[in-house]
Amino acid sequence: MQSQRLPTLEDVARVAGVSRATVSRVVNGIRNVDPQLHQQVWNAVDQTGYVPNRLARSLVTRRTGTVALVVSDSETHDDDPFMSRFFSDPYFGRVVGGLMSVLRPAGVQLALQMVGADGHRRLIGDLRNGQADGAAVLSLPAHDPLPGLLATAGIPAVLIGRPAEPVPISYVDLDNEAGAALAADHLAARGCRRPALISGPAEVPASVDRDSGFRRAAARHGHAWVPGATGNFTRESGATAMRELLTAHPGLDGVFVANDLMALGALAVLRESGRAVPDDVAVIGFDDSSAALAAAPALTTVRHPLEDMSAEAARLLLTQVETPAGRVRSVIYEPKLVERQSA
Amino acid sequence: MQSQRLPTLEDVARVAGVSRATVSRVVNGIRNVDPQLHQQVWNAVDQTGYVPNRLARSLVTRRTGTVALVVSDSETHDDDPFMSRFFSDPYFGRVVGGLMSVLRPAGVQLALQMVGADGHRRLIGDLRNGQADGAAVLSLPAHDPLPGLLATAGIPAVLIGRPAEPVPISYVDLDNEAGAALAADHLAARGCRRPALISGPAEVPASVDRDSGFRRAAARHGHAWVPGATGNFTRESGATAMRELLTAHPGLDGVFVANDLMALGALAVLRESGRAVPDDVAVIGFDDSSAALAAAPALTTVRHPLEDMSAEAARLLLTQVETPAGRVRSVIYEPKLVERQSA
DNA sequence: TAGCACGGGGAGAGCGCTTTCCAATGGCCC
DNA sequence: GGGCCATTGGAAAGCGCTCTCCCCGTGCTA
Numbered sequence: 035m036q037s038q039r040l041p042t043l044e045d046v047a048r049v050a051g052v053s054r055a056t057v058s059r060v061v062n063g064i065r066n067v068d069p070q071l072h073q074q075v076w077n078a079v080d081q082t083g084y085v086p087n088r089l090a091r092s093l094v095t096r097r098t099g100t101v102a103l104v105v106s107d108s109e110t111h112d113d114d115p116f117m118s119r120f121f122s123d124p125y126f127g128r129v130v131g132g133l134m135s136v137l138r139p140a141g142v143q144l145a146l147q148m149v150g151a152d153g154h155r156r157l158i159g160d161l162r163n164g165q166a167d168g169a170a171v172l173s174l175p176a177h178d179p180l181p182g183l184l185a186t187a188g189i190p191a192v193l194i195g196r197p198a199e200p201v202p203i204s205y206v207d208l209d210n211e212a213g214a215a216l217a218a219d220h221l222a223a224r225g226c227r228r229p230a231l232i233s234g235p236a237e238v239p240a241s242v243d244r245d246s247g248f249r250r251a252a253a254r255h256g257h258a259w260v261p262g263a264t265g266n267f268t269r270e271s272g273a274t275a276m277r278e279l280l281t282a283h284p285g286l287d288g289v290f291v292a293n294d295l296m297a298l299g300a301l302a303v304l305r306e307s308g309r310a311v312p313d314d315v316a317v318i319g320f321d322d323s324s325a326a327l328a329a330a331p332a333l334t335t336v337r338h339p340l341e342d343m344s345a346e347a348a349r350l351l352l353t354q355v356e357t358p359a360g361r362v363r364s365v366i367y368e369p370k371l372v373e374r375q376s377a
Numbered sequence: 378m379q380s381q382r383l384p385t386l387e388d389v390a391r392v393a394g395v396s397r398a399t400v401s402r403v404v405n406g407i408r409n410v411d412p413q414l415h416q417q418v419w420n421a422v423d424q425t426g427y428v429p430n431r432l433a434r435s436l437v438t439r440r441t442g443t444v445a446l447v448v449s450d451s452e453t454h455d456d457d458p459f460m461s462r463f464f465s466d467p468y469f470g471r472v473v474g475g476l477m478s479v480l481r482p483a484g485v486q487l488a489l490q491m492v493g494a495d496g497h498r499r500l501i502g503d504l505r506n507g508q509a510d511g512a513a514v515l516s517l518p519a520h521d522p523l524p525g526l527l528a529t530a531g532i533p534a535v536l537i538g539r540p541a542e543p544v545p546i547s548y549v550d551l552d553n554e555a556g557a558a559l560a561a562d563h564l565a566a567r568g569c570r571r572p573a574l575i576s577g578p579a580e581v582p583a584s585v586d587r588d589s590g591f592r593r594a595a596a597r598h599g600h601a602w603v604p605g606a607t608g609n610f611t612r613e614s615g616a617t618a619m620r621e622l623l624t625a626h627p628g629l630d631g632v633f634v635a636n637d638l639m640a641l642g643a644l645a646v647l648r649e650s651g652r653a654v655p656d657d658v659a660v661i662g663f664d665d666s667s668a669a670l671a672a673a674p675a676l677t678t679v680r681h682p683l684e685d686m687s688a689e690a691a692r693l694l695l696t697q698v699e700t701p702a703g704r705v706r707s708v709i710y711e712p713k714l715v716e717r718q719s720a
Numbered sequence: 721t722a723g724c725a726c727g728g729g730g731a732g733a734g735c736g737c738t739t740t741c742c743a744a745t746g747g748c749c750c
Numbered sequence: 751g752g753g754c755c756a757t758t759g760g761a762a763a764g765c766g767c768t769c770t771c772c773c774c775g776t777g778c779t780a
Contacts, residue, residue: 085502090766093432121474131464144489159428330673433736
């Protein structure tokens with residue numbers, strides 16, 4: 035192990051026979067430098083194997099070339115198994131992939147930050163101190179103070195999914211209402227007479243929108259009221275909800291499930307109960323996650339372009355980092371229905 | 378936006394009426410400081426809202442409190458869609474979740490680093506410069522120079538999955554051979570007479586082991602030779618492989634698939650072909666990822682305790698960071714069979 | 721020929737923190 | 751009561767880098 039001192043600017047300068055300042059200029063491509071010196075410096079860099087120290091650089095430039103992906107879970111605790119569930123959910127990976135697709139070409143790195151309720155102050159402090167240039171926020175709990183704190187602190191930040199309370203902060207989101215309406219329309223078009231609904235947690239904005247979007251569209255098709263049950267976006271909760279629904283309304287012939295994972299659970303229960311999908315009961319999911327294709331029958335679902343949205347979030351964040359004075363912006367995506375076999 | 382200068386140690390010192398050094402000692406809990414001053418300092422910290430600047434601290438301590446999760450894909454390019462595939466694969470999320478379960482309580486942060494072949498030198502440089510205290514490496518390509526480079530540079534690092542070539546570096550891995558043998562035994566126990574095999578890419582060590590493990594165990598059960606096809610760990614490739622297999626060996630009555638995702642594809646093809654699972658053909662997957670439960674019928678599979686392994690990797694990494702002189706270590710996990718409905 | 725503008729390079733002051741070294745203080749023993 | 755050690759706080763030297771000044775030299779104009 036060669037934990038020798040690493041070459042610094044100073045060393046390169048000595049080898050090249052110039053001053054630190056000049057090496058810095060050459061390395062950063064700032065200002066014209068005499069071509070010959072320029073060459074000398076690069077030779078010295080190669081010779082010494084110099085790599086600029088990002089930390090030192092960031093300390094003075096106040097720029098890190100890193101953005102944070104903040105996963106805010108102020109309501110859960112460290113020992114809560116929730117987190118592992120969250121990471122293995124396809125959701126997380128899609129977000130990371132989308133962010134990376136923009137960040138990587140831009141040479142920006144991604145740091146993962148998980149914060150609980152106690153970590154907010156610390157996080158804001160670190161961010162303001164230049165721990166990262168900005169933050170993409172995945173806000174899990176329904177009423178999260180974090181977006182507000184970020185806005186107040188003037189930290190470049192973009193939310194993935196709109197905040198529960200209005201906050202002057204940029205975000206990308208999906209038109210969840212429209213997506214749910216798509217599902218309702220499709221069910222109606224198939225001739226469903228008794229649609230039902232499995233919603234997500236009532237505090238999550240996306241759940242609420244999917245719920246109301248579906249009900250409103252169903253109403254347009256003459257269903258003044260639609261029976262519903264609630265889950266928490268996990269497979270198991272979807273199964274439970276489906277069982278409830280079946281007990282209370284054995285005659286239902288279509289169900290819209292607020293995400294694919296729950297739909298998977300619903301599908302399993304339907305199968306157990308001896309109902310054929312889609313012939314006896316049509317099922318529509320939401321997200322078009324990898325789970326949708328894995329399902330049998332393959333899930334008809336509402337496509338949630340999470341990768342695109344995350345990529346856009348990264349782009350917004352990057353511009354915001356460039357131009358801190360810029361306007362707060364939001365981009366809403368239109369969902370579309372992906373028709374497969376379950377409905 | 379209050380982009381005022383943030384309070385520094387200096388400011389706290391002024392407010393508390395002591396020197397910077399004293400504040401530093403108090404904040405870091407180093408050496409006994411007079412209890413009264415101690416209190417004064419903390420008051421001043423609260424009053425100013427001081428948060429230590431991690432960058433500045435790291436610059437001098439040579440410790441960052443961050444480890445990197447390096448995803449090495451030296452064979453792919455930026456425009457390769459491979460990466461998005463990788464992130465949405467359950468694999469990635471499980472690794473992150475496992476690492477986080479150890480890192481978070483330890484107050485260590487995770488930075489995501491993706492490097493292509495061109496980025497190696499840069500990565501090593503950054504790491505040595507103290508960009509991160511160590512690296513957990515997810516090495517995708519078969520013959521990756523990165524592990525060797527890390528070892529030579531003396532950077533604390535742990536591989537998740539053993540390196541293709543022997544390299545003096547710590548790693549955690551699964552006994553893939555044993556896992557595959559489990560599958561073969563189970564198939565035999567069910568009375569399969571014509572087992573087949575869908576393997577992963579031939580260059581990936583895990584694939585090779587699963588392949589040879591299965592064949593060896595099958596041989597013990599009297600199957601001197603087992604027909605096989607190869608995929609690349611994606612669902613689609615699993616479907617293709619299954620089709621090939623079915624064409625060449627229509628009479629097969631059991632198949633071991635080297636990962637769950639491919640098994641999903643295989644299941645779909647089997648269904649199309651009118652074969653019942655497990656009655657006509659028994660299917661066993663590998664990984665016990667979330668996909669296994671989503672499958673219909675639910676997949677019998679070999680459990681790959683990736684979260685535990687990643688957590689252990691994080692632990693190894695952390696000790697290695699503490700004790701750079703420590704021995705190179707490897708931890709091998711034992712797989713076990715999870716019996717569900719597909720076999 | 722004197723004056724001036726401008727391009728290019730060096731010196732040095734920090735960025736915010738830790739940590740070594742030293743001085744001052746107090747307590748204790750002889 | 752004086753000397754010595756342990757304890758505690760301060761001064762200051764960096765960590766490696768950027769960037770503002772400032773100076774020097776060249777080439778042009780008047």
